[in-house]
Amino acid sequence: MNDPVNEPVTRPAPGPATGAATGPGAGPVTGLATGELLGRHRAVLPDWLALYYADPIEITHGEGRHVWDADGNRYLDFFGGILTTMTAHALPEVTKAIAEQAGRIVHSSTLYLNRPMVELAERVAQLSGIPDARVFFTTSGTEANDTALLLATAYRSSNQILAMRNSYHGRSFSTVGITGNKGWSPTGLSPLQTLYVHGGVRTRGPYARLSDADFIAACVEDLRDLLGHTRPPAALIAEPVQGVGGFTSPPDGLYAAFREVLRERGVLWISDEVQTGWGRTGDHFWGWQAHGRSGPPDILTFAKGIGNGMSIGGVVARAEIMNCLDSNSISTFGGSPVTMAAGLANLTYLLEHDLQGNARRVGGLLIELLRAVAAQVPAVREVRGRGLMIGIELARPGTDEADPDAAAAVLEAARAGGLLIGKGGGHDTSALRIAPPLTLTVAEAEEGASILEDALRSLGS
Template sequence: MTKDLYARHRSVLPDWLALYYEDPLEITHGEGRHVWDSAGNKYLDFFGGILTTMTAHALPEVTKAVSEQAGRIIHSSTLYLNRPMVELAERIAHVSGIPDARVFFTTSGTEANDTALLLATAHRRSNTILAMRNSYHGRSFSSVGITGNRGWSPTSLSPLQTLYVHGGVRTRGPYAHLDDRDFIDACVADLLDLLGHTRPPAALIAEPVQGVGGFTSPPDGLYAAFREVLHERGILWIADEVQTGWGRTGDHFWGWQAHGRSGPPDIVTFAKGIGNGMSVGGVIARAEIMNCLDANSISTFGGTQVTMAAGLANLNHLLEHDLQGNARRVGGLLIERLRAVAAQVPHVREVRGRGLMIGVELTRPGTDEAAPEVASAVLEEARAGGLLVGKGGGHSTSVLRIAPPMSLTVAEAEEGAAILERALRSI
């Protein structure tokens, strides 16, 4: 049955629409931190639909909210007052940390970043954007134009002039040998030099933890140091929180807060986890910036009632059950467990991450040379053992990406670590 579905997939969908595994997997249902495939096999899910199933599969509060709202009205567009959209916007504005915040809802992280770029370039009257090397911001024409990861940027054509800045990857590149303070100083010096050679940019867009890039991050404080330079010149700071938001990093509710001594970003984008699988994205910005557009605009599907009901129920559940604290506690245990395993596996270059965003970078033993074929083999072995993980990385897809639902238990973390240990040792 799966082979027949795969053949049908290939006959009607694009060749570039990637699938995991030599024998692709059809997931039919899920509950909690587990999913089942069409053959009845059960898996512990350590990837959550690419960090989208944030709280749990089939979370009762979310499924109930969706069902009840669908029984009333599913959609009306933003041309009409929408109570669930207003209520979720109020909650998000309150937790954003941005003064006088306005919230605009979209259907995805790509569209959220697209909107942030529109706001920044219109507000600053500049089409120059600073972005980080190894970054990923979506698959639209403008967002691939600011993506600093060759594997996810299929064209060099872009409506924007993009300049790439050092700093998103701590353990690779020309400054990797420096200590944290000197690393930050070198990246700031590079930024200052870059700004001396270009017309004033509209904004810097940055993921606090680079997702597709392999869960890499700079030392805490880098973006605060960047912000001081940018603020002096009126350049905006956009924090792409599509993967890092809502407490997933454990230590902070937003990833930018690890760099927050100079205050919140001018613009924050979000998506993925807030809808727990429903299609929700959005932008938060100061009213001055959000209201700078001088033409009419709407969103046909952004903020639709059923997705807003899901997002509100999901956010309430996350806050009431302190899933940020759980991500910090269980994620810390999982990282330490995986580091103990990695010390005995020559292919593992580094285990890194925060909370329940963990990357395991694989290289050829004794070198920094990426080993994507090893990552693929571990992915297959983990599946055979009953565990689903993701992969990514800047130089190639040689980083295992581990991001379970944030309600992960200690017992499930231990179970997943044991399966991953067997998969890593098998190589």
């Protein structure tokens, strides 16, 4: 079995544009074509469609853990298109599977038997840990969570949902209604009644100074108290590691403790694995397994990484829950032959190359390197995460006050150094999000940490 640390993707990288800066320290070059495209973007697309950077970039191609922009600048990619390029850019096994399937048939819909869809569903059902599992494919994590909410509310005959504070579950009308992060929830209107629970953020809030055991006990007591004042909800939906929230998480075991309380009342547990699934956290294949004392969730949602850039989402649930709907349904694009072929090839590569193990090993090294840097930068409040899902929270030195300006400055400085990272957090977007493809090598981890060190140190200059 090949080791992805020592045997990264080796197809020749495309050459840079003539005269462009290509080294990590060269700084970005912004051309006239990029500025012209930005003007066209602003003329026809919504104002709320966020773009990174003061001078946004157009990414034109990628290879392995690197991407190039339209001006020929080369970047080490530590964000993977929002955790979606899970294995590598232009992974030959995936691109070959896409091309071969597209040469046979691109689309048919779920009204016809679809061999790649059945094959991927069989593998996901087995990997999920959910007994008698059924799988429904969608085109995004938003749609997957929307489907999970439909199933839970229909199964329980309740439109009341428990969600975590600082959470994010998508951009549809129902999922923004349960999102506990005000920066990503543009309306208070919702078809659901949502109650928000403590526990998703370990180092902020009223229980932050408690020990892990006392933190869990306090959150469980709060949940019991909340349930004592309301009719039994349909479900609790929770991200094991909050993605847009800045890669925050509770102590291991919190959701197992919640599950015991929920079971007393028949309330379902939905684990939102859109960002945590497929081994990214290193220690576990699914994020829920860090809280697995009480077994798998009733419903599991997934998306992003499984398609390595192709639009795949999905829901896994016990048959009695999945089959509770009493009307017909189809999906026009969910389970497309091309995306299913990509998902099968990508999942096979991930398992055969033990990318979960690579995330644990290389991610552990990267966290150590970043914590060593952070100890010398007063603006860093916390370095957190597991595997290749790492958050760096910034605050005004000497305080716990979030510093979104510092996060924006580091994002820009990292880009100038040749590194792409993300932002997030429930406190005015003051956390940096680091989530490279799972084939990241030790050398690339060290290179990225060095660029981040320079970017963080620039805050004091």
